[in-house]
Amino acid sequence: MAQSAVLLVEGQSDVDFFAALLRKLQLQDKIDIKPPRTFGLRTNTVSHFPRLIDLLIKRMTASELQYLGIVADADYVSGGGFENRWKQITERLMAHGYRIPQNPPKLPYTGSVFRHPDLPPIGLWLMPDHANNGMLEDLIYQAMAKNEDQEKLLTTAETCVDKLPVRLFSDYHRTKAVIYSWLAWQKRPGQTLDVAVNGELIDLESDEMRRFVQWLQRIFDPA
Secondary structure, X not given: OHHHEEEEOOOHHHHHHHHHHHHHOOOOOOOEEEOHHHHOOOOOOHHHHHHHHHHHHHHHHOOOOOEEEEEEEEOXXXXXXXXXXXXXXXXXXXXXXXXXXOOOOOOOOOOEEEEOOOOOOEEEEEEOOOOOOEOHHHHHHHOEOOOHHHHHHHHHHXXXXXXXXXXXXXXXXXXXXXXXXXXXXXXXXXOOOOHHHHOOOEOOOOHXXXXXXXXXXXHHOOO
């Protein structure tokens, strides 16, 4: 079944995180996680998503693909924020006949599932919460497990980032800088985002993660 279900993501850090999450959910054997480079492209960027959506819908038309989920950041710097990212992706889906709501979703967020009269549904989740600007690191920040030691480390990471003598990144990427600083201080420094799942640093039962997990299950593990 792995060949018939694809989760389209932006890059390798997303692959690492979602692979760990799918193992926790026991969905790893059902879903292929694919960033743009697995399709022969030179870079892993969301700018490739429209053409990849065209390719994957052709596979759905040929009945080679049964389930498709799309996860992308809604960061302001590279994508112009949530509404621009929503437009960029849904316009391609609409061109293929998928029914798209007139307005982007607002809170409370549950992710989107788009229907087509003749093709399987397609799911879309824009990080962090399918309603606001942000990225995967914002979801990790919001869903951090309640642990005194980790809370102290995260608070210290925020203080360090805010007191940097020189700040080369934009304000929109503050949370990314905080999360990677925090991860650098774990038992094995310098690990990738999957340690947030494997090391139980995030709470899968938190409201933020629960909503995202429910969206994944709606797409790939429908009852």
